[in-house]
Amino acid sequence: MSIPTLQGLQTALSGLLANQEAIDTTGQNITNANTEGYSRQTAVLQANEPLRIAALSPVTGEGAQLGTGVSVQTITRIRNTYLDGEYRSQNTALGAANTQLEELQQAQGAFDEPSSAGLSSQLSAFWSSWSELADSPSSEAAKVGVVSVATQLTDTLHQLSSQLQSIEGQATAQYASLAGPSGTVAGDAEQIAQLNQQIKQSLLAHQQPNNLEDRRDLLIDKLSSLASVTVTTEADGTDTIAFGNAAAPLVEGGKVNWPQALTPAAGGQLGALLSLSSPEGALAQYQDGLNEFAATLAKSVNALHTATPFFKGATAATLEVAVTPAEVQTSSEAASGGNKVALAIAALRGGAADQRYAALVEQVGSGVQNAQASQATSQAVVNTLSDARQSVSGVSLDEEMTNLITFQRGYEASARALNAMNEMLETLINHTGV
Amino acid sequence: MSARITTDMVIGSTLADINAAQATMTRSQEELSSGKSILEPSDNPYGAAQAITLQSSINGLSAYEHGAQDGVSWMNTSSSALTSIDSQVQRVRELVLQGASGMNSATDLENIAEEVEQLTEGVKQSADTQYAGQYVFSGTLTSTAPYKAGAEDAYQGNGGAVSRALGPGSSVNVSVNLASVLGNGGGDGKLLSTLRTIAKNMREGPAAVETLRTTDLAALDTNLNSLTGLQAEAGAVTDQLQLALSRISSLQETATVQLSNVQDANIAQVSIEYSNQHAAFEAALRAGASIVQESLLEFLH
Numbered sequence: 070m071s072i073p074t075l076q077g078l079q080t081a082l083s084g085l086l087a088n089q090e091a092i093d094t095t096g097q098n099i100t101n102a103n104t105e106g107y108s109r110q111t112a113v114l115q116a117n118e119p120l121r122i123a124a125l126s127p128v129t130g131e132g133a134q135l136g137t138g139v140s141v142q143t144i145t146r147i148r149n150t151y152l153d154g155e156y157r158s159q160n161t162a163l164g165a166a167n168t169q170l171e172e173l174q175q176a177q178g179a180f181d182e183p184s185s186a187g188l189s190s191q192l193s194a195f196w197s198s199w200s201e202l203a204d205s206p207s208s209e210a211a212k213v214g215v216v217s218v219a220t221q222l223t224d225t226l227h228q229l230s231s232q233l234q235s236i237e238g239q240a241t242a243q244y245a246s247l248a249g250p251s252g253t254v255a256g257d258a259e260q261i262a263q264l265n266q267q268i269k270q271s272l273l274a275h276q277q278p279n280n281l282e283d284r285r286d287l288l289i290d291k292l293s294s295l296a297s298v299t300v301t302t303e304a305d306g307t308d309t310i311a312f313g314n315a316a317a318p319l320v321e322g323g324k325v326n327w328p329q330a331l332t333p334a335a336g337g338q339l340g341a342l343l344s345l346s347s348p349e350g351a352l353a354q355y356q357d358g359l360n361e362f363a364a365t366l367a368k369s370v371n372a373l374h375t376a377t378p379f380f381k382g383a384t385a386a387t388l389e390v391a392v393t394p395a396e397v398q399t400s401s402e403a404a405s406g407g408n409k410v411a412l413a414i415a416a417l418r419g420g421a422a423d424q425r426y427a428a429l430v431e432q433v434g435s436g437v438q439n440a441q442a443s444q445a446t447s448q449a450v451v452n453t454l455s456d457a458r459q460s461v462s463g464v465s466l467d468e469e470m471t472n473l474i475t476f477q478r479g480y481e482a483s484a485r486a487l488n489a490m491n492e493m494l495e496t497l498i499n500h501t502g503v
Numbered sequence: 504m505s506a507r508i509t510t511d512m513v514i515g516s517t518l519a520d521i522n523a524a525q526a527t528m529t530r531s532q533e534e535l536s537s538g539k540s541i542l543e544p545s546d547n548p549y550g551a552a553q554a555i556t557l558q559s560s561i562n563g564l565s566a567y568e569h570g571a572q573d574g575v576s577w578m579n580t581s582s583s584a585l586t587s588i589d590s591q592v593q594r595v596r597e598l599v600l601q602g603a604s605g606m607n608s609a610t611d612l613e614n615i616a617e618e619v620e621q622l623t624e625g626v627k628q629s630a631d632t633q634y635a636g637q638y639v640f641s642g643t644l645t646s647t648a649p650y651k652a653g654a655e656d657a658y659q660g661n662g663g664a665v666s667r668a669l670g671p672g673s674s675v676n677v678s679v680n681l682a683s684v685l686g687n688g689g690g691d692g693k694l695l696s697t698l699r700t701i702a703k704n705m706r707e708g709p710a711a712v713e714t715l716r717t718t719d720l721a722a723l724d725t726n727l728n729s730l731t732g733l734q735a736e737a738g739a740v741t742d743q744l745q746l747a748l749s750r751i752s753s754l755q756e757t758a759t760v761q762l763s764n765v766q767d768a769n770i771a772q773v774s775i776e777y778s779n780q781h782a783a784f785e786a787a788l789r790a791g792a793s794i795v796q797e798s799l800l801e802f803l804h
Contacts, residue, residue: 102510102511103511174545182543182551182555183541183551183554183555183558183766189559190558192559193558193562194562197562197563200566200570201566201569203570203666203668204570204573204667205573205635205637206665402663404642404645404663405644405646406637406638406641406642407665408643408665409666412666412674415566415668416668416671418560418562418563418566418671419556419560419563419671423556424556426555427552427555427556428552430548430552431548431549431551431552433544433545433548434544434545434547434548434551434552435548437543438545438546438548456512456515459512460508460509460512461507463509463510464509465507465510467510467798470800470803471799
């Protein structure tokens, strides 16, 4: 049994085609080196079915298998799905930490401490105004001073309280815009569902939908910063996505189930927003602290200012000065020069109200500090995981250049083999037996 | 096989390092330009709360300082009024001795009586001394003069006490109880009534000389004694205020140092850190500029 005369040409041709395809894949990788979410692809080469040659050797009579070249079996994307899962779960934590930090920093900014404009300065000025009144109890100017400093104090308190409220309102609004019927979650889920359909059809047609899968993974990455994401890949290639602690999967094949209710346990940016605006959230705690401060201040001053309550209202938003300068009481007796009450109120400095406020500032500061620490940690972990994913899936230009040379040389060598075949056939056809 | 390093990883980590270097440098810059190490409560929550408390107690100390200084001025005014009363009463004593010598005619005694009456009026005027628009000897009725001019000798003030705070829970009474020495007139044996009696006895002529020399002089001496006691008390209050002032100023110094320790930046340390950070930042930029360009592409032709 002999070898078909033109077999060698076919073998060399398969080398040309396979190397060409590999060079195309390398070109695809190089051009997408900076594409977000792109996974590098590689052409999987496989030797073709060999030609079975029976009894090639006249001596031993044994047969042999002659290679018939190479072909590209498939083009796969290089991806580690375990790292994807890790990355997404840490990205959820980072999303939550970023949001938490941003909102708490806003709250801290509202307090504006330590500064000459913060509530602590106003409170200190309030006590000082009583000391001044104690020095000249019959002075109308000193009484006007007490009332105007106290009014500034209550104004600052109102402002602070309403700023905290508006930060809470912003959190609620942000949640509504992200999770609403036409928000980011709905939009991304819709795209994922469409990609699911396209991927399913490609797979049915036995085509590896690398780029569609990259796009779908990128969308899932983005979703993972909003709330926790669990991805289950079905047999037909579609991804079922459980989102936060929503009851039904967000995406199931080509179907989207959104909007659904989430709770703070959903994690991510949405969970953090829900937790911040919840009645047990940090902002509500700060508001409670301010209210306690306001109530303590009103109670301790009113207890000494016995003629008529100095403050009315017992929350940060409602505390008001209830007296006119003429009603400011300096003493329990009618005499104009008495200053016992003024002295006693001035001596409240550093008391329960001051301590409550200082504790609140400490609480706000600690809140931001903790959020900073957990944000930094999450960021570091996400960076590491992102690097790990890049290490697997990212395009290395050096590597691609090397591959380019490898496949280019492979192509050249195949062409040379083809040439050799051609020369061989030339000899056979044109120079033999004439 | 070692981990693959891709172009994106190099770019990403270089950028992250440059950003981190810049962030630390910016922080140092803020500390240097503000002079504070606590710019927000989150920089040091406990320190921020401490800074607020310390700042308030420093403000409180200035209020106490102001009050004590005001008290010293009040007491100085009171003391000089007491001194003036004292010298006027001394003059009356001289006149009594002169009148009691038995060498005066009825006219002379009449003249002496007139001078005594003028001095009595002077004593009452001194008692009506004001500090910053407030009568210092009226108790807490500081807008009412303690004694009216003329024959009416009743005390118009009350027994209330004006105080100045010296610190938390500590205050001092700056009302000098002059009424306890001057009395209400009408023969209560106090200074004003004694002065009136002396003038009256002088007018009675040589017949009353004996009374002047014995009873009246003795009564005057008793009153003078009480006055001196009052002066000593006033001096003691001034001393107490002065002492409080020096204690407040040393407390102020301590609290200011504490506050500075808590919230002020250590400029020397931050400056050195800043130059280190600046060097690191420059190195990161330089490294970024050369490493990121490095690629196989440059060596292929």
